[in-house]
Amino acid sequence: MTDKKRDVNQSWEEKSAEWKKTAYETVSKDDAPNQLLIDLAGIRAGDTVLDLASGTGEPSISIALHVGGKGRVTATDVTPNMLNTARQRAERLDLGNMSFEVCSMEALPFEDRSFDAVTCRFGVMHASDPLAALKEARRVLKPGKNAVFMVHGPRESNTLWTTVHVVAPGLLHIDDSKRVEHHFKFSEGDELTKLFQTAGFDGIEEKQLCRTVVKSDDEPFWNQLLARDYGKFIEVLEETQQAELHDGMATAFREYKEAGAYKLLTAQRFIVATAM
Template sequence: MEQALEQIRDQQKQSWNKFSPGWKKWDDLFMDFLNPNGQEIIDSLHLRDTDVVLDIAAGTGEPGLTIASKVKKGKVVITDLAEEMLVVARENKERKGIDNVEFVACDVCELPFTDNSFDAVSCRFGFMFFPDMLLAAKEIARVLKPGGRVATAVWNVPDKNFWVTAIMGAISRNMELPAPQPGAPGMFRCAKEGLIAEIFEQAGLKNISVKEVAGTLDCKTVDTYWNAMTEVAAPVVAALDKADEAGYAKIKSEVFDLVNQKFPDGNVQIDSSALVIYGEK
C-alpha cells in the first residue's frame, strides 16, 4: 500500500481506538439506529446454517453477532482495524452468549485469510473509511468462495441524512475547516450513484444490486443527540476541539435551534438513508 494510504489507515485506527469508549456508552442507541441496514445486509446474503462468514469493520460487533446467531452450524470471523472496538465487541459477544465467533484485528486491504475462505462477507458502514476502496473490494472477492455473497451498507446523500448535516453544517458555517482531499475518507464518500456497484464490478463481482434503506436515530431529546454525536463522531469532535469557547457555544446553539425547529414537539427522531450494495463472486 502507498505511504499516503498507510497514513490514512493509521489515522483511522488511532481515531476509532480513541472513540471506542463513546461507542460503548452509546452502543444501544446506535445499534438500534443501524439495525435496518444490518438486517438488509443479512437478508440479502441468504445465509445458510453452515455458512462461514466474514464481518468487516464490525466495530462493536454488529451485524456479525446477529449473523452468528443465524449460522448455528457455521461461524463468523468478526474483524475491525481498531483493537479497542473489538474489546467492546467481545463484551457484547459474552453478554449475548454467542460462541461461534472469533475476532481478528486487521486491515481490510490486507486480509490475513487464504483465498476462497468464506461463504459470505458483510460490511456495514466501512467502505467510506477504507483508504483504497477498490483494493478492499478485491481483497473481499479474493477471500470469498466461488459463488460467495457480499453485502455492504454506505450512507446516502447529505440531503437525506440530517442526523449528520445538522451538526456538521453548523460546524462548517462557523469554522474554517480545511477542504478534504478528493476521495478522502468521509461519511458521504460512497453516496455517489453507482460508485460502490462499479467498484464491485471492477473487483470481479457480479449480479450486483443496490437498495435504499431508511433508518431512524431515536434520540428522543436534542440533548441526547448532541451528547451522542460529540462522543462518537470523530469529525465532529476533531472540529470542536479547535473551536474556542464562544465558537463552541455558538455551534451548539445553532444545532439545538435546527433540531428543535425540525422537531417542535421535542421528540427527536431523525430519519436517515443508506444504500446496501450486494454482489456475488
C-alpha cells in the first residue's frame, strides 16, 4: 500500500462490473425498503410505473412482481451496464412486464402524464441537476399520482455503510470523500423537499425507515460494500495486505458485536409527493 492518497472517483460504467457481481441473482434479499416505497407510492396491481436510476434492479424488480402481469415497469438508468444486470435478473424471473431504457433522469424520453407512479431509489443524489429530474418526474406522472424518492438517512444511522467507508479508505490510503459527500447528499435537512416544491409537486411528505440489521459473524458481511466501492484497489493487493484490510474491518466492526452477531443501523428517507 502506498502512502500517497489516490482519488477513487469512478464512473458508474466503471463501477458496473462490481455491482453486477454483487447484485442479487433474482429477487431482493433485503426487500423492506422496496416494499415501503411501493406502499408509499400507492402502487397497485396493473399499474404502469417508471423507476429512475434503476441500477441493477432495485426496486424495479420488486415493483414488477407487485404490479403483476397486467402492470408494466419501465426501468431506466444512464449507465447501460447497470441496467443490463437488472435485465438479466428480470429474465431469470421470467418477468415479461418490464422494459429497460437507457436515459438520464433529467431528460426522460416519455410522454407527459403517462405513469401511475415514479420511483427512484438512491439515484437523485447522483443527478447533475436534481431539480430537472424532479420536473421530469412530475411531467410524466398522471395527475393525482405519486413520486417517491428514497435517499440515505443520516451518517450516524447508517453504521454499516459509514464504518466501511471511513475505515477502508484509511487502510487503502485513498481519498473517498467525494463518494461519501454524494452518498449523504439530501440525508438531512429539507433541501430535497424544497426541490419537490419548486418542481411543482403537491402534498409533499417525508417518511423514514430506520432498522437494526443483524449480521452473523459467519462471514465478512462488509465484503459486498468493499467489492463495489474498492474492488479495483483490493484486487491488486498482495494476500497479506488483503488480510490486513479484512482484519482492519473486523476490528472496526467489533464495537457492534453482541452475543456472536453484529447489530448495525441502516436508515432511509422517503420523500413522497403528488403531481397535480
